[in-house]
Amino acid sequence: MKLLLLLALKLTLFFVHAERETSVPRKNFDAKKIEGEWYSIGLASDKREKIEENGSMRVFVEYIHVFKNSSLAFKLHTIVDGKCTEIHLVCDETQNDREYYVEYDGHNTFHVLDTDYDDYIIFHLKNVKDEETFQMMELYGRKSHLTSNIKKMFVDLCKKHGIVEENIFDLTEANRCLQARNG
Ligand SMILES: *[C@@H]1O[C@H](CO)[C@@H](O)[C@H](O)[C@H]1NC(C)=O
Numbered sequence: 001m002k003l004l005l006l007l008a009l010k011l012t013l014f015f016v017h018a019e020r021e022t023s024v025p026r027k028n029f030d031a032k033k034i035e036g037e038w039y040s041i042g043l044a045s046d047k048r049e050k051i052e053e054n055g056s057m058r059v060f061v062e063y064i065h066v067f068k069n070s071s072l073a074f075k076l077h078t079i080v081d082g083k084c085t086e087i088h089l090v091c092d093e094t095q096n097d098r099e100y101y102v103e104y105d106g107h108n109t110f111h112v113l114d115t116d117y118d119d120y121i122i123f124h125l126k127n128v129k130d131e132e133t134f135q136m137m138e139l140y141g142r143k144s145h146l147t148s149n150i151k152k153m154f155v156d157l158c159k160k161h162g163i164v165e166e167n168i169f170d171l172t173e174a175n176r177c178l179q180a181r182n183g
């Protein structure tokens, strides 16, 4: 009896923890609902140069399309020699729930950490290249700005993943190639 109670307590603790980790219950994730227009709001990495000016990961999202086969197409912009340049990436689903894979400056595996579909989405990405690895986190908004509450939640999540405050960027005052978007 005591053992059962302990087990029940452990399970409860596990679920409380799991729930705090993400706001969308795992099984209920509906990839189709992340389709559409997005704006890059927050960007963070434990390898700062990747997301600084001229860094390969300093990319700004415009649109996510969800294919029938569950792959995602990202339309992004990045600044090359001072000019906004389009990037198109197709990211295939992995065997893990809400996780995707793409080749771009190395091998990237990323997953949807949190989303409410209507306002924001947070991705966590791991890059592996030449036996080196770094992580990156991104906050996208459906509109070009997000509330300070959501931005704070993002900063807290980044810190929880070991990214220091100096490496967490608020992009809303930076050049995000908004003028290069399709309307
Ligand atoms: C899914 O479809 C897209 C569009 O046709 C294609 O680019 C991508 O490679 C496909 N993914 C897989 C895993 O077949």
Ligand SMILES: *[C@@H]1O[C@H](CO)[C@@H](O)[C@H](O)[C@H]1NC(C)=O
Pocket (backbone or CB within 6 Å): 053, 054, 080, 081, 082
């Ligand atoms: C980024 O690249 C541009 C153009 O190549 C250059 O002028 C600028 O100094 C670079 N910035 C940094 C921080 O390296």
